[in-house]
Amino acid sequence: MEEKKRRVQLTREQKRLLAEKSKEIAFAEEERRRREEQAKSARLRSLREERSSGSTSRPS
Secondary structure, three states: OHHHHHHHOOOHHHHHHHHHHHHHHHHHHHHHHHHHHHHHHHHHHHHHHHHHHHHHHOOO
């Protein structure tokens, strides 16, 4: 049983690498979310501009 526990334990270097990789993944995910939010904002802005310019050119 004791031997099995030792195999599961990570070395300091492995822990450091795992933490580093986790940070990279979290950063990439945050960047992806930020880009999606910017794209969504741009689409909404475009729709608002279309509506505002379209409503002034259409006769009522």
